[in-house]
Amino acid sequence: MILRKHSYFRYICILIYSCLMPVLLHSQNVVKQISNADGLSNNSVNCFLEDSEHTLWVGTWDGLNAYNGRSFKTYSYNKKNAGSISNNVIWQIIEQNDSVLWVSTDYGVNRWKRSTQQFTPYYLGTQNNPPKQEKSFLLGITSGKYIICYVKEQGLFYFDDRKQDFVPLKNNLPDDIKNFVIDSKDQVFFLTGHGQLLHYQLSVHSSNPELSFKKEIKQPASISGIYLSQDYLIINDDRTLTVSLDNRILNSIDIPENKTVSQVICHKEYLLISFIEGGCIRYNLEDNASTELPQLPAKASIFTIYIGSQNILWVGTDGQGVLEVYEHSSPFHTVKTDYPVRCFCEEDNGNILVGTKGEGILLLDKQERQVEPYLSTGNGLISNSVYTIRKNMSGDIFIGTEGTGINYIPLNSSQVKKLSIPAEYPTFKAVYSILFTHNDSLLWLGTSGYGLIKLTLQREGKSYKVTEMKQYKSPGPSSPSNNIIYSVIAGYNENELWLGTRGGGINKFDIASECFLQIHEIDSTLSLTNNDILYLTKGDSASIWIGTSYGLNRLFPVDIPPSIMEYTDHNGLPNNTIHGILKDENGNIWASTNQGISFINLSSGKITNYSSRNGLQNDEFSDGAIFKDKAGWLYFGGVSGLNYFDENKIRLRDHIATLSLNSLKINNTSQNIYERILNHTLRLDYDEPYITLGFTAHDFINNENCEFSYRIIDFADEWIYNENNPNIVITKLPPGKYKLEVKCTNGDRVWSNQIYSLHLDVAYPWWLSTTAFIIYFILIAIAIYITQSVIKNRIRLNRQILLEHIEKQNQQRIHESKLNFFTNVAHEFFTPLTLIYGPAQHLLEKADLDSYTKRYIYIIKNNADRMQKLINELMEFRKAESGHTAIYAEKVDIQLLVDYVSDNYTEIAEENKIDFSFKSKEVSSFTTDRNALEKIIFNLLSNAFKYTPSGGYIRAEIRQNATTGTLHFRIRNSGKGLTEKQTSEIFSRFKIFESSNLKHAGSTGVGLNLTKSLTELLGGEITIESTLGEYVEFNVSLPPMHMNSEKESQPTEEETEISEMLFIPKQKEITILIVEDEKNIRELLKDILLPYYQVREAADGEEALKEVEQKQPDIIISDVLMPKLDGITLTDILKSNERTAHIPVIHISAKNSIEDQINAYNHGTDLYIPKPFHPRHVLSAVENMINKYSLMKEYFKSGRSYCKGWDHHAQRG
Secondary structure, eight states: OOOOOOGGGSEEOOOOOOSSSSOEEEEEEEEEEEOGGGTOSOSBEEEEEEOTTSOEEEEETTEEEEEOSSOEEEEOOOTTOTTSOSOSOEEEEEEEETTEEEEEESSOEEEEETTTTEEEEEOTTOTTSOOSSSSOEEEEEOTTOOEEEEETTTEEEEEETTTTEEEEOOOOOOSOEEEEEEOTTOEEEEEETTSOEEEEEEEEETTEEEEEEEEEEOOSSOOOEEEEETTEEEEEOSSEEEEEETTEEEEEEEOOTTOOEEEEEEETTEEEEEETTSOEEEEETTTOOEEEOTTSOTTOOEEEEEEOGGGOEEEEEBSSOEEEEEEEEEEEEEEEOSSOEEEEEEOTTSOEEEEEBSSOEEEEETTTTEEEEEEOGGGTOSOSBEEEEEEOTTSOEEEEESSBSOEEEOTTOOOOEEOBOOTTSOOOBOEEEEEEETTTTEEEEEEBSSOEEEEEEEEETTEEEEEEEEEEOSSSSSOOSOSBEEEEEEOSSTTEEEEEEBSSOEEEEETTTTEEEEHHHHOTTOOOSOSBEEEEEEETTTEEEEEETTEEEEEETTSSSOEEEEEOGGGTOSOSOEEEEEEOTTSOEEEEETTEEEEEOTTTOOEEEEOGGGTOSOSOEEEEEEEEOTTOOEEEEETTEEEEEOGGGOOOOOOOOOEEEEEEEETTEEOOHHHHEETTEEEEOTTOOEEEEEEEEOOSSSGGGOOEEEEEETTEEEEEEOTTOOEEEEEOOOSEEEEEEEEEBOTTOOBOSOOEEEEEEEOOOGGGSHHHHHHHHHHHHHHHHHHHHHHHHHHHHHHHHHHHHHHHHHHHHHHHHHHHHHHHHHHHHHHHHHHHHHHHHHHHHOSOOOHHHHHHHHHHHHHHHHHHHHHHHHHHHHHHHTTOOOOOOEEEEHHHHHHHHHHHHHHHHHHTTOEEEEEEESOSEEEEOHHHHHHHHHHHHHHHHHHOOTTOEEEEEEEEOTTTOOEEEEEEEESSOOOHHHHHHTTSTTOOOSOOSSTTOOOOSOHHHHHHHHHHHTTOEEEEEEETTTEEEEEEEEOOOOTTOOOOOOOOHHHHHHHHHOOSOOOTTOEEEEEOSOHHHHHHHHHHHTTTSEEEEESSHHHHHHHHHHSOOSEEEEOSSOSSSOHHHHHHHHHHSTTTTTSOEEEEESOOSHHHHHHHHHTTOSEEEESSOOHHHHHHHHHHHHHHHHHHHHHHHHHHHHHHHHHHHHHHO
């Protein structure tokens, strides 16, 4: 039978009753119903398990649920998810260790790993043959944490951790095993389908379990079920439960008629027995007494029960979900009544009068903790609906009811009287508030619909007479904003009242002038959270507390200007309807609402809320039903009774709620906690700025009241109150290392001293990572190195240019001397050559010479011409060596050149028996420098004839490329050939590898070098090939030249000289101050520096300081020993002034010892030059100093730019 599903059935607070009602209750049992409306996957529950992390696992007929006290996480079969559970009907849940659970279903057993949140199914031979009956998979666990599984129709298995699979366990069991259990001594009890109970012993040898039969346990009747709890074996044999321990029968318990046992568990000295038909009994194993648990719904069918932590009994029902049963010791004394409680008053004897709406006045005896009927209409009350009771200074008690008029009870009298009001005055009823002023002579009444009533009283013995009455009712010349007045209080002077109206806000009433002022008339800036006023009371600091139907207000009417402080559910109140307000002995505020009672600590601002779960009569309280007695006890009346308590003795549960992290989202994407968090550290990339951490406070009682606080050490060390929200959201943590600390309260909002810690390591972006900074450092170092290298190279280049210029000048002079020498020698050679050439020419002009004579005279003449050319070639070599050879393009007849060359070497070839040939192919003329081309050909042929052995060959060939016009000259001669080293050195000057093969031939070693120079001068190239022992071959390629155009001339010597002299850049913007008392030295330094820099002078240190004050120089060159103010003191003054500390100082002094130089450096000198000095030394030192400080200046400028850039970035972030 299904229970009604109205909302009030979801939280059932069933009190332990005595015979009569009402009765006082201080300690109570609570039953909380949890169903699919709360997130449970199915309301039919088969099993429970609370794991080592205090998560309650609930197996149902449709899914597995993990419950943390506040919410459910459901696991169910999903065909598309290989890691889902194999079936949704859950029968057993076993924890193997803190990271592995085993779950048996209707189809397979499943291993769940906490680290992956995934299931691994095992079907044990049933993959293709699903079981045809329920509970086909039975699980058990041994003391050694071995998992044993019995599968109907398949047999007994154990899980082999090495194979990660189930392995058959050898046994002699019958085929019809119905159930089995394993105790802590690995005794296994098997129940067969025929009611037999078989006792086996399980042992482990070499990691392999073995099963051995012990005996059959006989029972008088057939056994229908077995249960194991705390090693107690409970045997159900039809109508009896037999309890045994270590094979000793301890108890025999009769099962009630028409009841079927569903589960038996042991808890302390009790057995708890649940029944399929509903209900649960508690059996005391010590005195054999049994009682039925009255808290449970009588007709709720129970499938299973389970005792978890906090002594909570979990009840799994058929269709009613989960029932959570626990004993709760309330800090509040509670009295239940049949009618709502509306007001209180204390008699002089300490008894408390309780006004109800429907039962008159009840009497509460605090000593007996009970209430009983006291006054009603039968005793003279005008009505049994009593709204207010107030005692005056004389001890007389006045009573306001729903009826017409007002009652009072004289002091020390139990007689109820009705206040006599003359007939001429209007009638009124529904009195909600009573107030006495002016020594009880004025009685003020707030009514519902009749406005404000003022009665002037005169006491006559034990009776009162009304001498005057006035009604203030709207509309009227002097009337309140609304005629429904629930609360009337005295102000801070005797002529002032404050009224709380329903819908009209509050009114300030001046008794003397009879003037009503609404709050906006007191101050136009004031407004309440709501104008529906339910209660008023005065507070400390000249304030008035105002309870409305939407929030609590605190008015400071005498402040300048007046102000209002608001308290709503946004500040922590459970509900905005404020029925009553009390100030306790400590000055703090208690307020009753529609969702319990709230305590406001005014010093801290913290609000603590209490509800029916803390033992209150109900969550809803009544308007104005508050009271504080002479002892300081507080009273609150509500719709189901009343609560009273000593606020100094309220004790809440001291259960320590531990914290665990159960969910993690990064950038709103769920993460696996066990993969992301390693060694209590969560490492986050720079692009993971949004983190949500979901925590669980492990308290199954009132978990929704658990509150959380957190802080992030090294970011914000202050605790951040997160209310009852278990999710902590962290956004955009800057890169760095932090420590997150979280703490929580239990369900009664008692803070735990345990703190959950998690290290957060937020990575820097790649451009701010350590690797990046290393790269930056390397790049900066490289840049500095390159800059310094460039500067050094520039200085070195300038020096080198100067030296080269000087060297070139020397070489030029030497070259000119050599040319002069060669010219003189040539002139000396030309005289004898003339005497040889002239007669030879003269003889050739004679016509009578025979051919033989003429032939030899031709030879003399030609060799004279050749010798002249050799002298000219030697002159040209010197010119080519110094780069002074000029070239002129002209058209050269190649065939004539070949014939001419051949004629010159024919005789030599014949004499040395060399096979010589020189051919031209596909070329007639070529534009180039004739002299250079002839020299190239003659030098290569001469070199070939020198090294060609007798009987060898020389092959020369000249041709032109028709496409490009390039002239190719190739000459090959036989001989020894050249090695690789010789080939690489062949064009070196003065290099001679071996003696010539020609008779009387010599070599200077300049021919091939000159040939290479001339070839390159013509824009061509020359290469060499050689095979050792066979031949040597030269190849020359020459491009054609333009006719009648000179090659672009080199810079003139004067231009070169001018450019090379500027090794020091002129920097006229640089100012140098020379401080020297010796005028000649000062003039010398000025002459050295003035061509390049601006120069100022000072004769001593004092004059130098004036110059610096007038205009700061870039560099100061100073002597050390000077009159008035020496160079060291001058440096101290300059370096101690932050305006001049940056100016480089160079000391020039005749004090040349190491000690003098060290002393100068210790005082801030940048460079020390001893006398006598070289002018180039001074120039170089100044140049280096300028370059050094320019480099540093650029470097630090870039550094500041870098920092500013990041400051701007930080401000934007």
